[in-house]
Amino acid sequence: MSDAAPAISQEERDELRRHGILLTSLEELYNWGRSHSVWPLNFGLACCAIEMIAASMARYDIARFGSEVFRPSPRQADLLIVSGTVTKKMAPQVVRLWNQMPEPKYCIAMGACAISGGPFKQGYNVLKGIDRFIPVDIYIPGCPPRPEALLHGLVQLQAKISGQAITGPDAPRHLRSDIECDCPVPEFGAHDLEPPQNPAVWTPPPSLVRPDKA
Amino acid sequence: MSLTPEIGGAHVRAVHDEFHGDLLEVSMGPHHPSTHGVFRMIVTLDGETIVKLKPVFGYLHRNHEKLGENTTYLASMPYTDRLDYLNSMSNNWAYALAVEKLAGLAVPERAEYVRVILAELTRLLNHTCLAGFLMQDCGCSGTPLMYAFREREKILDLFESLSGSRMMCNYQRFGGCRVDPPAEWLAGAQRLVDGYSAFLDEFEALLTGNEILMARTQGVGRLDPALAVSAGVAGPMLRATGVGHDLRKVDGYGVYPRFEFRVPVGAHGDTYDRYMIRILEMRESIRILQQALAGLPGGPVMDPKAKLRGFRPKAGEAYGRIEGPKGEIGFYLISDGGPNPYRYRVRPPSFINLTILEDMCLGHTVADAVIILGSVDIVLGEVDR
Amino acid sequence: METVEQLRDRLLARFPGASVTVISNPSPSAQHSLLLDHAHAREIALYLRDEPALKFDQCSNVTGIDWPEKEITETTKVTVPDPAGGPPKVVAQTTKRREPGYLEVVYHLYSLALRQGPIILRLRTGNRADAVAVPSLTPVWRSCEFQEREVFDLFGVTFEGHPDLRRILMWDGFKDHPMRRDYAEPDDYEWEPTPHGDVLAKAKKHYPEKPAAEPAKEAKP
Numbered sequence: 001m002s003d004a005a006p007a008i009s010q011e012e013r014d015e016l017r018r019h020g021i022l023l024t025s026l027e028e029l030y031n032w033g034r035s036h037s038v039w040p041l042n043f044g045l046a047c048c049a050i051e052m053i054a055a056s057m058a059r060y061d062i063a064r065f066g067s068e069v070f071r072p073s074p075r076q077a078d079l080l081i082v083s084g085t086v087t088k089k090m091a092p093q094v095v096r097l098w099n100q101m102p103e104p105k106y107c108i109a110m111g112a113c114a115i116s117g118g119p120f121k122q123g124y125n126v127l128k129g130i131d132r133f134i135p136v137d138i139y140i141p142g143c144p145p146r147p148e149a150l151l152h153g154l155v156q157l158q159a160k161i162s163g164q165a166i167t168g169p170d171a172p173r174h175l176r177s178d179i180e181c182d183c184p185v186p187e188f189g190a191h192d193l194e195p196p197q198n199p200a201v202w203t204p205p206p207s208l209v210r211p212d213k214a
Numbered sequence: 215m216s217l218t219p220e221i222g223g224a225h226v227r228a229v230h231d232e233f234h235g236d237l238l239e240v241s242m243g244p245h246h247p248s249t250h251g252v253f254r255m256i257v258t259l260d261g262e263t264i265v266k267l268k269p270v271f272g273y274l275h276r277n278h279e280k281l282g283e284n285t286t287y288l289a290s291m292p293y294t295d296r297l298d299y300l301n302s303m304s305n306n307w308a309y310a311l312a313v314e315k316l317a318g319l320a321v322p323e324r325a326e327y328v329r330v331i332l333a334e335l336t337r338l339l340n341h342t343c344l345a346g347f348l349m350q351d352c353g354c355s356g357t358p359l360m361y362a363f364r365e366r367e368k369i370l371d372l373f374e375s376l377s378g379s380r381m382m383c384n385y386q387r388f389g390g391c392r393v394d395p396p397a398e399w400l401a402g403a404q405r406l407v408d409g410y411s412a413f414l415d416e417f418e419a420l421l422t423g424n425e426i427l428m429a430r431t432q433g434v435g436r437l438d439p440a441l442a443v444s445a446g447v448a449g450p451m452l453r454a455t456g457v458g459h460d461l462r463k464v465d466g467y468g469v470y471p472r473f474e475f476r477v478p479v480g481a482h483g484d485t486y487d488r489y490m491i492r493i494l495e496m497r498e499s500i501r502i503l504q505q506a507l508a509g510l511p512g513g514p515v516m517d518p519k520a521k522l523r524g525f526r527p528k529a530g531e532a533y534g535r536i537e538g539p540k541g542e543i544g545f546y547l548i549s550d551g552g553p554n555p556y557r558y559r560v561r562p563p564s565f566i567n568l569t570i571l572e573d574m575c576l577g578h579t580v581a582d583a584v585i586i587l588g589s590v591d592i593v594l595g596e597v598d599r
Numbered sequence: 600m601e602t603v604e605q606l607r608d609r610l611l612a613r614f615p616g617a618s619v620t621v622i623s624n625p626s627p628s629a630q631h632s633l634l635l636d637h638a639h640a641r642e643i644a645l646y647l648r649d650e651p652a653l654k655f656d657q658c659s660n661v662t663g664i665d666w667p668e669k670e671i672t673e674t675t676k677v678t679v680p681d682p683a684g685g686p687p688k689v690v691a692q693t694t695k696r697r698e699p700g701y702l703e704v705v706y707h708l709y710s711l712a713l714r715q716g717p718i719i720l721r722l723r724t725g726n727r728a729d730a731v732a733v734p735s736l737t738p739v740w741r742s743c744e745f746q747e748r749e750v751f752d753l754f755g756v757t758f759e760g761h762p763d764l765r766r767i768l769m770w771d772g773f774k775d776h777p778m779r780r781d782y783a784e785p786d787d788y789e790w791e792p793t794p795h796g797d798v799l800a801k802a803k804k805h806y807p808e809k810p811a812a813e814p815a816k817e818a819k820p
Contacts, residue, residue, distance in 0.1 A: 042247050046274055046595055047299035047381060049251065057363035072247040087598075089770055090252055090273040093244055113276075119293065121791075121798065122284065123277030124777045124784040125769065128791075144299075144381060190774040192785035204790035204805065271745075272768035279753075280778060284797075318627030443656050443711055446742025459711050530626020533660065533707055533717060544660055546707070549626065561660040561707075569745055598768060 027166045034078075034104065035161035038154065041077035042070035043097065046084025048111040048144040055147035065154050074100040079157070081150075082136075085113035085120055086127040088193050095185045098134045103174030103181055106161070108153055109136045112143045119143065132197040134183050237265065240580070244273040248351055248584040251594035255571075255583070262579045267572040271565070271598055278599040282558030287313055287388070288522050290558065295382040297543075297560060298596040300340050303332040303373070304538040306386035311467060312534030312545035313388040317527035325390035325515040326469040330506045331403060332373075332385070333536070334499040338410060339369045340539035341450075341492040341499075342417075344591045348489060349421065351588035352430050358421060365413055368406055375399060389520025400507060407503045414496055422493065431485040435574040435586035439483065445569045449541025450491045451590060455483035461537035468536075473505045488589040526553050533561075540564050540591050560599055564592040600715040603631040606653075613646060614639050622721060632705070632719035637734055640722055641760070644739040647708060647718065655708040655718055658736065661746035663754035665779045667727065668700035700727045702756050706736060706743070724756060727779070735761035753778035 013023050024032075044052060056062045056070065071077040074097045086094055098107065109130055112118030117128040130136065137160060140153040164172050173179050183201065186193040197203075243254030252273035258266035278297065282290045294309045295302035307329050314321065321329075346362030370380045376395055377383040385392050395403075421427055437447070439455040452459055460477040462470040478494035480487030529551045535544030541563030548557035567590050575583045601609070607619045610633075617639035622632045635643055647655045673694050680687045702724045709716030722733040735758035737743040747758045748767040755776035758764055766773060775782055791802035 043245055044251055046251070046276075047296055050299060050381065053359075054363060054367070057367075058360050059364070059367050085274060085276050087273060087275055089275065089768075090244060093252075093273070097245055119296070120276040120278075120281065122784075123281060124782070125272075125275050125277050128787055146380065188770040188772050190772060192787070196785065196787050272770070275768040277777070315628040316626050441741065444741045445744075446657055446659055446740070448659075457711065464714050528626060530624050530628065531630065532624075532626055532628035533630060533719075534628075535659070542659060544707075546660060546662055546705070548664065557662075557664050559660070559662040565745065566742055569742055 028162075030166060031162045031164060035158040036066040037069075038065075038067050038079045038106070038157065038161075039069045039071050039077050040067055040079040040081050041074055041097065041101065042072045043080065044083055045086065045090070046113065048083035048114070051144045051147055052081060052083045052110065052150060055150045060147040060151060062151065062154070065151065065158070067154055074098075075102065077101055078105055080105065080107045080134075081110050082107065082114040082130045083110045085118065086130045087123075087125045088127055089125060089188075091127050091130075091133060091193060092185050092188070094130060095133050095183050099182045099185070104172060105174075106137045106157055107134055108138045108140060108150075108157065110140045110150060110153070111145055112141060115139050115141065127193075129202075132202045133186065134198070135201045242580075242583075243270070248587070250347065250587070250592055253587070253592065253594055253597065255587075257575075257580065257583065259580065264575050264578055264580065264583055267575045267583065269568055269571055274594040274598040276595075276599065278560060279558055282560075283555060286553050287525050287527070287555060290555070291387070292382065292384045294545075294560075295384055296595055297562070297599065298538070298540060298564070298593045299381055300343060300593055301336045301539050302381060302383045303336040303385060304536065305543060306383065307333055307468075308534060308536045308538065308543045309545050310386045310388045311536055312532055312547050313527070315534045316530060316532035316547050316549055317388065317525075319389045319520055320517055321390055322514050322517060323469070323511050324394075324513045325517075327506050327510045328391050328395060328515055329386065330468055330470065330473070331395075331503060331510075332376075332383075334503045334506070335369050335372065335403070335406075337499045337539045338496055339366055340591075341496050342366060344492055344588075345417065345421070345489060348585065348588040349427075351585045352427065354427075358417070361413075361417060361420075365410070372399065372403055372406060375402070387516065387520070387522060388525075389522075390514070390516035392516075394515045400510065403503075404507050407500055407507065410500055411497070414493065414500075418493060422490070427489075428486060431489060431585060431589075433482070434485045434578060434582050435488075435589065437483040437570060437574055441570060441573060442483070446566045447541070447570060448563050448567065449537065449539070450488060450495060451541065451567050453478065454480035454487040454491045456480055461535060461542060465535070465537075469506075470502075472509070473502045475502050485585055485589040488591075492591075524553070526551060531557075535561065538563060540593070540596070541567060543596075560596075562596045562599060564590065565597045565599075568592060568597065603633060603718075606718065607633060610643055610646070614643060617643065619643070630717060630719060632721050634721045634723065637722065637732075640720075640734045641736065641739060644720070644736050648739055654710045654712045655716065657709050657711050658706050658740035658742050659709050659717070660705075660707040661736075661743050661750065662705050663750035663756055663778065664703040664705060665727070665754055666701055666703060667780050669698050671696055671698055701725065702727055702731060702754055704733055704747075704750055704756055727755075731755055732757045732759050734759050735764075737761050752776070755779065 016023055056068055062068050080098055109115050113120060114130050117126050120126045121128055138153045138157050140149050142149050166175055173181055183198055238259045240257045240259055242257055244252040254270040256268045257264055294305040297305050342362045342365050346359035349358035373383050374380045376399055377385040437455050439457050442452050442455045456479055458477050458479045463477060475498045478491050480491050527549045529549055531548040533544055533546045535542050543563050544561035546559040547555045550556040574586050603621050607621050610619045618636040620634040622634050624631050647653050675692050676689050677692050678687045679690050704722045706720040708718040724731045724733055735747055737747055747761055750756050751764055752766040752768050753776060788801040789805045791798050793799055
């Protein structure tokens with residue numbers, strides 16, 4: 001377990017592996033299994049979805065990373081790839097899909113639109129980033145990101161999963177009872193979504209306000 | 215189907231509930247694996263038969279027209295890439311054509327040829343992907359789509375080496391094209407075009423005579439030619455009903471009148487015809503590409519007098535349209551003499567082609583509605599804009 | 600194909616009492632249009648569709664335009680006789696008049712049968728607030744169905760005789776008409792560290808007050 005972990009160093013472990021002795025911990029084994037079979041939700045929003053499909057096709061072949069099983073149902077999916085512009089009309093549905101996915105679940109914001117609204121930021125019906133409503137694990141920039149970029153994002157996500165502790169205060173959401181996993185679904189209002197953001201996952205970061213140049 | 219003068223088609227079919235028993239209303243989408251994005255249909259079912267189908271739009275409404283009114287003419291060009299994101303080159307051309315009409319700009323001959331080459335490559339790309347997605351909808355999961363995307367990657371490599379981007383090319387400009395394709399690029403395009411017939415033969419050997427495909431698509435989703443014309447249906451959808459209307463012939467924009475090609479026309483207006491029309495159009499596109507690559511003249515690709523930055527056309531309006539892979543894509547621009555268009559309107563072919571979706575689906579089953587929608591060939595970025 | 604003026608004369612001869620005005624287009628595209636009155640719009644549309652010499656069987660594009668009320672300043676030079684008996688003076692007079700705003704719906708018609716077009720029809724509403732109705736042309740051309748719904752949604756023009764006039768792109772409870780020029784979008788630019796001028800200006804309204812500048816250090820003796 002993580003508390004007693006460094007009883008044997010990585011070098012010693014590699015040396016043992018050369019002699020055919022495989023040492024692991026429950027945490028490593030658990031995370032290794034999870035990180036190499038991340039099943040994405042078969043959910044395309046806009047332009048980026050075409051590149052997501054391209055990533056699953058012969059040339060880029062996402063199956064090399066264990067994620068070729070695109071599930072149509074959120075109940076069977078581990079990963080929500082928000083691939084494209086999230087409009088305000090679509091945002092409640094995205095949040096609902098996220099709530100329907102069972103834990104452990106992860107979210108990749110693919111492309112400029114999903115991150116911040118991208119080129120369509122100034123649109124009246126465009127959500128300025130899906131991270132206003134659901135927690136995002138990996139951001140992939142690009143408009144659209146190339147399939148290689150999606151694969152890189154997936155590898156980063158695998159690294160993130162591999163590093164997660166399974167006990168203690170750093171444990172992920174699904175292993176803790178004190179964190180609410182569901183995100184509130186926004187309602188359609190007369191002029192905008194109500195509420196326009198989920199304060200539990202997003203508040204405007206005040207520390208990043210740059211002082212004006214004199 | 216009769217067209218009454220009062221109601222131009224079948225809007226409301228009276229449903230006698232005492233006959234039909236309990237009707238079931240099903241909401242398909244916006245998250246549904248078969249709706250090609252975030253399209254939603256509210257389907258009323260009698261058993262498994264569709265008695266009513268109402269499409270719901272707007273889940274990808276990204277305010278394209280409002281943004282177009284708040285940016286300059288040149289800055290709208292990259293936004294047109296993202297309308298129908300499979301066919302950015304065609305969208306660029308339609309927009310460039312509308313601005314050229316508005317400002318009275320001339321285009322060098324070489325640029326016209328390059329535009330034809332790129333537009334026909336885009337048509338190959340779109341129709342190949344459509345056939346792959348349609349087979350996916352039919353339940354033929356994987357193989358045809360894999361083949362289609364293998365070819366798509368080859369065309370995207372060409373686009374990327376020319377414009378710097380795989381999908382969002384942002385290549386054409388009013389008054390010509392951004393860069394001159396070098397000889398190596400043209401040789402690469404020639405190799406691709408030479409090899410494309412062999413791919414189509416392979417694809418057709420797999421699909422066209424396939425008994426399951428015929429059983430699944432023939433007679434499904436018939437469209438009446440008179441209704442198609444009244445409903446503004448354009449492109450391969452219209453030609454599948456037997457109306458030989460192709461803007462490349464009718465308007466003769468660009469240098470299309472110089473090329474020899476035929477316009478394939480269907481006979482039944484069903485889903486199988488819509489599939490076949492696309493395959494035949496690809497064969498004609500290859501002929502056009504061969505002629506355009508052989509006859510490509512020298513010279514500049516950009517009108518030296520064209521002014522991209524600080525471009526302010528005189529007050530007035532223009533509607534320019536081309537035959538995109540999905541149908542008539544047009545741009546309607548109003549200038550008030552300022553740097554931004556006063557009004558910027560896109561005529562989206564796949565949105566207007568969906569007008570008759572209900573008419574095609576009535577009386578069929580849910581599984582048929584999926585392939586009928588697949589054969590309409592929609593891209594949500596253009597439907598909702 | 601007939602010119603717009605010939606078509607106007609033909610329509611006026613066929614429909615006495617109708618008001619058909621040519622709106623000329625000064626751009627090189629030379630696509631002039633016809634402004635119709637509400638009372639005869641549908642009859643004229645049916646005539647354009649069915650008359651064998653015209654046969655405009657497809658309405659390709661329907662769109663709305665918002666023309667808000669604007670103030671026009673005109674400067675005219677008036678010759679004023681000098682009361683003192685000298686030579687008359689030329690005085691520039693500035694008059695201001697308000698042109699009322701209206702919404703406009705534009706239809707682009709093509710004939711597939713005769714391969715001609717476009718003919719552009721325009722319909723105008725009375726104002727932008729309460730007289731926003733125009734007759735629907737969906738009974739004539741089916742392609743207007745979704746496009747008129749879009750104009751209703753984004754511009755707020757109501758189409759009389761439309762079979763199913765609902766919002767199409769925005770959600771049902773939405774109150775505004777976002778394509779109008781005076782639409783104010785929701786203020787959700789709380790934090791945008793961007794060099795983009797417009798976005799930054801919107802975001803800056805939400806920035807917290809800058810901390811007071813530190814007092815300048817005293818110069819060392």
